[in-house]
Amino acid sequence: AAGVIQSPRHLIKEKRETATLKCYPIPRHDTVYWYQQGPGQDPQFLISFYEKMQSDKGSIPDRFSAQQFSDYHSELNMSSLELGDSALYFCASSSGTGVTYEQYFGPGTRLTVT
Amino acid sequence: ILNVEQSPQSLHVQEGDSTNFTCSFPSSNFYALHWYRWETAKSPEALFVMTLNGDEKKKGRISATLNTKEGYSYLYIKGSQPEDSATYLCAFKGGGSNYKLTFGKGTLLTVNP
Numbered sequence: 001a002a003g004v005i006q007s008p009r010h011l012i013k014e015k016r017e018t019a020t021l022k023c024y025p026i027p028r029h030d031t032v033y034w035y036q037q038g039p040g041q042d043p044q045f046l047i048s049f050y051e052k053m054q055s056d057k058g059s060i061p062d063r064f065s066a067q068q069f070s071d072y073h074s075e076l077n078m079s080s081l082e083l084g085d086s087a088l089y090f091c092a093s094s095s096g097t098g099v100t101y102e103q104y105f106g107p108g109t110r111l112t113v114t
Numbered sequence: 115i116l117n118v119e120q121s122p123q124s125l126h127v128q129e130g131d132s133t134n135f136t137c138s139f140p141s142s143n144f145y146a147l148h149w150y151r152w153e154t155a156k157s158p159e160a161l162f163v164m165t166l167n168g169d170e171k172k173k174g175r176i177s178a179t180l181n182t183k184e185g186y187s188y189l190y191i192k193g194s195q196p197e198d199s200a201t202y203l204c205a206f207k208g209g210g211s212n213y214k215l216t217f218g219k220g221t222l223l224t225v226n227p
Contacts (some may be wrong), residue, residue: 003157033214042118042203045214056214090158100146100165103215105157 002026004093004106012112013081021076021109025093031055032074033103034066035090043090049074081113116140118206120218127194128226134190135202135221141185143209149178149189150203152220158203161189194225 005024013019025032031050035043036059045058049068060066063081068074072093078085088110092103119138127133139147146165150158162171167182175192191198201222205215 035217042217042219045216048214058214100163102160102163103148104160105150107155107157 004091004104006091006106006109008109009107010110012114014114015081015083017081019078019081019111021089023074023091023106025072026104029093029095030072031094031096032068033092034076035092037088037090083113086111086113116206116208116216118204118216118218120204120221122221123219124222126224126226129194129196131194132190132192133194134188137187137204137218139185139206140208141183144182145209146207147180147187148205148207148215150205152201152203196225196227199223199225
């Protein structure tokens with residue numbers, strides 16, 4: 001069965017550079033979530049999209065922006081990168097936003113900022 | 115700020131042992147509790163979504179219970195196998211936002227052969 005695809009899987013950037021992470025949800029899933037997991041931390045919710053509109057926002061820095069496109073894939077754009085942005089970034093998708101809808105996670109993108 | 119706590123942080127058991135661990139979450143504005151199994155270098159794998167107080171769910175040797183009044187869920191693994199070694203994450207979905215999950219830090223289970 002098709003899963004959530006994230007690219008790239010690994011990314012190394014320098015401070016103050018820009019990074020773009022991509023997420024391709026499971027086919028026919030219309031909702032995408034982004035999570036950030038720092039070293040030794042639990043995953044923290046960043047932002048979500050439902051039907052190409054932002055549906056919820058968590059602890060996402062102003063330097064980050066995201067959007068969901070017409071084919072439902074999503075991109076997380078990160079500018080002026082800081083050392084503290086080094087983390088594993090997960091994308092998850094679901095087929096709706098109801099209470100019991102399961103979120104299916106991608107393998108993550110590991111971002112290292114040097 | 116929502117607080118989702120998991121205990122213990124890590125656990126070592128012998129193959130064949132049964133084990134359990136706990137997820138605590140806010141008892142107010144409860145919508146759902148998710149359990150995930152996460153092996154290193156792989157995606158978190160959904161195990162259960164639980165919504166009703168008293169829910170019990172089972173998948174093979176793994177089962178979970180839910181108490182929304184007191185705000186806890188137990189995950190049980192019967193007859194642990196080395197392939198059960200993983201981090202088990204619980205995530206809370208609360209009222210006010212039925213989109214995002216708030217995760218605990220996970221319980222790292224190691225099953226020794």
